[in-house]
Structures are given as C-alpha cells and as structure tokens.
Amino acid sequence: MEKIGILKKNNVQIDNSLEFWGDINFYNANLKEYKDSLKDKLENLEYYKNKQDFENYGILAHSTKSEAKYLGFANEAEIFFQHEKAGKERNKEFIDSHYEELENTINKIQA
Numbered sequence: 001m002e003k004i005g006i007l008k009k010n011n012v013q014i015d016n017s018l019e020f021w022g023d024i025n026f027y028n029a030n031l032k033e034y035k036d037s038l039k040d041k042l043e044n045l046e047y048y049k050n051k052q053d054f055e056n057y058g059i060l061a062h063s064t065k066s067e068a069k070y071l072g073f074a075n076e077a078e079i080f081f082q083h084e085k086a087g088k089e090r091n092k093e094f095i096d097s098h099y100e101e102l103e104n105t106i107n108k109i110q111a
Contacts, residue, residue, distance in 0.1 A: 007072065017072035027071070034067050035110050042106050045083075049095055057095065058087025061102075068109070079105045 004024065007014045014027075021027040041064050048057035065080030083102055086094040 011075060013072040013074050017070065020070055031071055034071055038064075038106050038110050042103065045102065046099075048087075049099060052092060054087045054090040054092075054095075056087075058084050061087055064106075073109060076105050076109060 004014055017027055018024065021030060041060060045057060045060055045064075048054075048060065061080050061084035065077045065084055068080055069077040079101060082098065083095065085091075086098075
C-alpha cells in the first residue's frame with residue numbers, strides 16, 4: 001500500500017486521483033495493477049519500436065498514458081503522450097532518441 005505522503009513527495013497528484021478513485025484502498029489496488037503491468041508494457045513497446053509497428057506503439061503508449069494520468073502521474077503521462085503522438089505520426093526518430101526517457105519513466109513508476 002502506497003503512503004499518500006510518499007506519493008505527494010514524488011509529485012504524484014494523489015488528491016485529484018482520489019477524487020476519481022474514491023478512496024485510498026481502491027486507488028492502491030489500481031496502482032498495484034498498473035505497476036505490475038508496466039514490465040509487459042515496456043517489453044511490448046520495445047517490440048513495437050524495433051518492428052517499426054508505429055500503430056500498436058502509439059496505441060500502447062496511449063493506454064499507458066491514460067492509466068498514469070488517472071493515477072496522478074501527470075508528468076509521466078506527458079512523456080507517454082509524446083510517445084503516443086510520435087507513434088501516430090510514425091516518427092521513428094523521436095521514438096528512438098527519446099526511448100530511454102520512456103524506459104526511465106516506467107522504471108521510476110515501478111520503484
């Protein structure tokens with residue numbers, strides 16, 4: 001279970017998220033599920049990046065962004081949004097040059 005103070009210290013907009021989720025227990029359950037899914041999401045993003053499957057890359061970046069946003073990870077959601085947009089635009093250069101930032105962001109959320 002995440003502590004509200006730790007989340008706030010790490011710039012998670014928990015107050016807005018709790019309005020959406022209703023209570024901390026429901027929030028924590030969804031946060032755990034999201035964190036548990038990130039390893040697979042990262043593997044799939046890398047797979048799509050390497051295959052230059054921009055459509056699926058963008059779709060997965062979009063879902064990763066949406067979940068992050070609902071959980072209060074606004075800054076992280078912005079990074080995922082940039083990758084979503086790059087996937088839709090088939091912008092291989094952006095994806096390749098900013099992929100490490102995406103990996104680091106996912107790893108930060110998982111920590």
